[in-house]
Amino acid sequence: MTTAVLDRVRPAPGSRERAGDRLFRLAIAGFAGVILLATAALAWQLASESAETWKTFGLAFLWTSDWDPVADVFGALPFLYGTAVSSLLALLIAVPLGVGAAVFLTELAPKRVAEVLMFAIELLAAVPSVILGLMGIFLLVPAMRALGAPYGVGMLTAGLILAFMILPYITTITREVLLTVPRPLKEAMYALGATRWEVVRGVSLPYSRSGIVGAVFLSLGRALGETMAVTMVIGNNPQIKASLLEPGYSMAAVIANELAEAASDAHLSALVAIGLTLMALTVLVNGAARLMLYRLGARR
Amino acid sequence: MNDALYTRRRMVNNAMFALTAVCAAVASGTLLAILGYIAWQGASSLSWDFLTNLPKPLGEEGGGIANSIVGSAKVVGLAGLMAAPVGVLGGVYLAEYGRGRYAFAVRYAADVMNGVPSIVVGLFGYALIVQPMKRFSALSGSVALAIIMVPIVLRNTEEFLRLVPGTIREAALALGVPRWKVTLFVILPTAGRGILTGALLALARVAGETAPLIFTAFGNRFWDNGWLNPIATLPHTIFTYAISPYQDWHNQAWAAALILMIFVLLVNVTARVWLRPSSGTSH
Numbered sequence: 001m002t003t004a005v006l007d008r009v010r011p012a013p014g015s016r017e018r019a020g021d022r023l024f025r026l027a028i029a030g031f032a033g034v035i036l037l038a039t040a041a042l043a044w045q046l047a048s049e050s051a052e053t054w055k056t057f058g059l060a061f062l063w064t065s066d067w068d069p070v071a072d073v074f075g076a077l078p079f080l081y082g083t084a085v086s087s088l089l090a091l092l093i094a095v096p097l098g099v100g101a102a103v104f105l106t107e108l109a110p111k112r113v114a115e116v117l118m119f120a121i122e123l124l125a126a127v128p129s130v131i132l133g134l135m136g137i138f139l140l141v142p143a144m145r146a147l148g149a150p151y152g153v154g155m156l157t158a159g160l161i162l163a164f165m166i167l168p169y170i171t172t173i174t175r176e177v178l179l180t181v182p183r184p185l186k187e188a189m190y191a192l193g194a195t196r197w198e199v200v201r202g203v204s205l206p207y208s209r210s211g212i213v214g215a216v217f218l219s220l221g222r223a224l225g226e227t228m229a230v231t232m233v234i235g236n237n238p239q240i241k242a243s244l245l246e247p248g249y250s251m252a253a254v255i256a257n258e259l260a261e262a263a264s265d266a267h268l269s270a271l272v273a274i275g276l277t278l279m280a281l282t283v284l285v286n287g288a289a290r291l292m293l294y295r296l297g298a299r300r
Numbered sequence: 301m302n303d304a305l306y307t308r309r310r311m312v313n314n315a316m317f318a319l320t321a322v323c324a325a326v327a328s329g330t331l332l333a334i335l336g337y338i339a340w341q342g343a344s345s346l347s348w349d350f351l352t353n354l355p356k357p358l359g360e361e362g363g364g365i366a367n368s369i370v371g372s373a374k375v376v377g378l379a380g381l382m383a384a385p386v387g388v389l390g391g392v393y394l395a396e397y398g399r400g401r402y403a404f405a406v407r408y409a410a411d412v413m414n415g416v417p418s419i420v421v422g423l424f425g426y427a428l429i430v431q432p433m434k435r436f437s438a439l440s441g442s443v444a445l446a447i448i449m450v451p452i453v454l455r456n457t458e459e460f461l462r463l464v465p466g467t468i469r470e471a472a473l474a475l476g477v478p479r480w481k482v483t484l485f486v487i488l489p490t491a492g493r494g495i496l497t498g499a500l501l502a503l504a505r506v507a508g509e510t511a512p513l514i515f516t517a518f519g520n521r522f523w524d525n526g527w528l529n530p531i532a533t534l535p536h537t538i539f540t541y542a543i544s545p546y547q548d549w550h551n552q553a554w555a556a557a558l559i560l561m562i563f564v565l566l567v568n569v570t571a572r573v574w575l576r577p578s579s580g581t582s583h
Contacts, residue, residue: 020478020480021479023480025393028392028393028397029393032403032406033406035454036409038413039409042413042447097326100324101324103320104321104323104324118328120331121331124330126501126508127508128507128509128510128535129510130535130557131338134554134557135334137542138341138550167327195310195312196313197313197316225419228511252419255419256419259423259426260436260514260515260518275420275423278417283415286412286414
């Protein structure tokens with residue numbers, strides 16, 4: 001996967017690279033380097049801007065839960081908790097839905113129908129998150145209130161919106177993985193008299209397990225960092241509440257809400273520290289996802 | 301006995317597939333529900349005046365979002381101008397010369413950046429440009445959006461260049477054409493359609509981004525001037541209007557969402573239809 005296409009066209013032994021070619025190669029290597037530079041600058045900026053917070057509160061910043069910008073006391077636990085809980089809720093809802101949809105689209109639906117439905121699912125991924133948040137505020141929140149949630153906004157509402165945001169990722173990746181299941185394996189089981197569902201359960205799903213786990217991690221990475229839709233429906237309350245119907249807060253949401261109005265340097269630094277933590281989390285989760293999907297690619 | 305078992309297995313089979321069909325219906329029906337609801341809510345506030353006027357002062361009904369539409373076009377356009385050369389040429393490097401430790405690092409960085417939440421990219425734009433200049437600006441918003449675009453365009457370009465058959469390269473090289481000319485004038489145009497579509501899709505994606513703009517472009521209720529002042533953008537206006545307490549602003553948020561959604565849909569559908577003839581080779 002990482003070999004260049006031109007490997008087959010090696011220069012003859014003893015030949016030199018032309019001056020123009022060399023210049024071109026170095027120039028485009030420079031363009032490619034911009035992304036390296038940006039990544040390094042991003043990490044450095046976040047680290048240096050948040051240094052004050054790490055110095056003042058140490059790592060305890062991550063597990064204390066007082067958030068009081070007026071007194072310059074900061075603890076990020078409520079936001080970590082909110083991000084984790086809303087993302088896990090989203091996975092809980094979206095994974096069965098997405099895997100089920102992918103099974104239907106690969107194993108049962110006629111090809112034409114599957115294509116049309118996949119098109120709709122892929123377009124769902126293109127819907128801007130601010131629009132999903134808008135739907136959340138004016139459709140989902142009143143609905144939740146009608147169903148008995150005291151505020152309408154809250155952890156569960158955020159989890160629901162997030163579920164619809166990651167559903168397309170889970171469905172598309174799972175479908176791609178299911179399509180790689182070798183036909184002979186399935187046919188062997190059909191030959192033994194298995195029903196379609198038994199083939200799905202006994203062959204297709206087990207064979208695709210690492211790919212599906214990869215899809216789940218990739219979606220988790222998206223859910224953790226999702227900002228707008230969550231900010232609009234989670235309730236923005238920096239307290240840890242046991243009930244999922246109570247308003248909470250997430251890491252991305254607190255940055256979105258407070259950064260532009262951060263009054264003190266300490267406040268700003270604490271928000272950047274949350275950003276750095278969020279970035280570290282997503283890099284870890286995405287790394288795990290890539291590992292899973294890479295294993296699958298190696299097997300293919 | 302055997303008959304009973306067989307019936308049971310068939311029933312499980314049917315039940316499970318009915319269940320997966322429901323999942324598929326929910327997954328694909330969501331888009332229709334969203335589109336229908338936005339069209340229904342947004343259409344009533346949509347008018348020519350809405351598209352061509354500035355927002356009215358607080359408390360006055362009416363007004364439009366002309367400045368947001370122009371602002372979005374400016375910010376996203378500049379982001380595209382910054383990201384496209386870096387992404388495409390970087391992608392050319394990865395596809396044509398991409399071996400060794402340097403290319404591995406670039407690929408790795410692109411994957412990391414692709415996963416970084418857009419709000420964190422916004423933080424970066426804030427720390428990099430807004431803080432030193434002590435002002436929110438269109439420029440800082442564009443830089444943030446460009447940083448989101450580059451890794452998408454980069455990896456997409458690399459993928460499409462890899463689909464160009466080796467024989468085309470060999471044919472050109474065998475004629476004695478220098479490698480840089482082969483790359484720029486033979487290989488790049490061959491993959492051009494895929495690369496362009498990828499760039500367009502990336503543009504549509506960042507056009508809907510709000511999080512990186514909240515504390516870079518910031519928003520503005522008037523016409524902006526130049527690149528160094530706060531600027532209104534469509535997604536940010538939707539956000540501000542949606543969380544405001546005014547009914548009139550809520551209606552305008554729906555109308556603005558309808559416009560944004562139409563733009564995003566148009567680009568996505570066009571890209572897919574346009575790519576279709578060559579889609580047989582892309583898998």
